[in-house]
Amino acid sequence: MRQAIVRGLYGARTTPRALIDDALLAFERAVAQRLGEGVRPALLFGERDRILRELRAFIESPLAARLRALPRARIAAAGPAAAPFDAIVRNARGVSYAIVLRRMPRDGLRLDLLQRIVAAKTTTRMPVDGILVYDFSRAAVRLLSGQAGAQRVHCDLRAS
Numbered sequence: 580m581r582q583a584i585v586r587g588l589y590g591a592r593t594t595p596r597a598l599i600d601d602a603l604l605a606f607e608r609a610v611a612q613r614l615g616e617g618v619r620p621a622l623l624f625g626e627r628d629r630i631l632r633e634l635r636a637f638i639e640s641p642l643a644a645r646l647r648a649l650p651r652a653r654i655a656a657a658g659p660a661a662a663p664f665d666a667i668v669r670n671a672r673g674v675s676y677a678i679v680l681r682r683m684p685r686d687g688l689r690l691d692l693l694q695r696i697v698a699a700k701t702t703t704r705m706p707v708d709g710i711l712v713y714d715f716s717r718a719a720v721r722l723l724s725g726q727a728g729a730q731r732v733h734c735d736l737r738a739s
Contacts, residue, residue, distance in 0.1 A: 580634050580715065581680045585658045585665050588646060595638045602634055603627060633682070636718035642711065646678070655705060663699040667707060677707040683714040697723050 583602035610623065637643050649668055655675060657666040664677035679696055683689050693712070700707055710723040 580630060580637070581665055582658075583634075584637070584680055588654060588657050588666055595635075598638065599631060599634050602630060606630055633715040633718070637680075637713065637715065640713070640718060640720070642713055642720050661703075663702060664707075664710070667703070667705060674708045675706065677703065677710045679710060679712045681712065681714065682716045683712070685716070693721075693723065 580602045582605060583598050586601065587598050606627065646666075646668070653669045653671075655661075655667040655669055661667045661677070665680045666678040667675055668678060669675045677700070681692070683692060696710060696712060700710060712721045712723060713719075714721065
């Protein structure tokens, strides 16, 4: 799902249907490469339904709408160029935000993952002022920032 979203951001603006198709085809290729024919159809279809549900929730989210509205010039990096994040974008005032798309665990491992994401802020090639983490399992956005004044990040990302 993450790769399909990043390709949609970086490449030509794609439709929601094309984004979903891209994610499902990548999933099917990964399953075929790793497991071959040894997968139970019920598990395969259950996972496909979950991917479809989570991707549709992302596409309908305010974060996705704001990312789609950003001019291409404000997308500083996406994919491998934005590593260890999924994308780095700038708002109209030049403040940069790293975008992280993950399915967050529901147990105590979530805090460890969030701490690793914040620690990755210092390893990027370009400085970021805040980190937006989109959790696919909850369809929620969390702002991780050590900087005051970054609380209005959703308004900041709006294209002006």
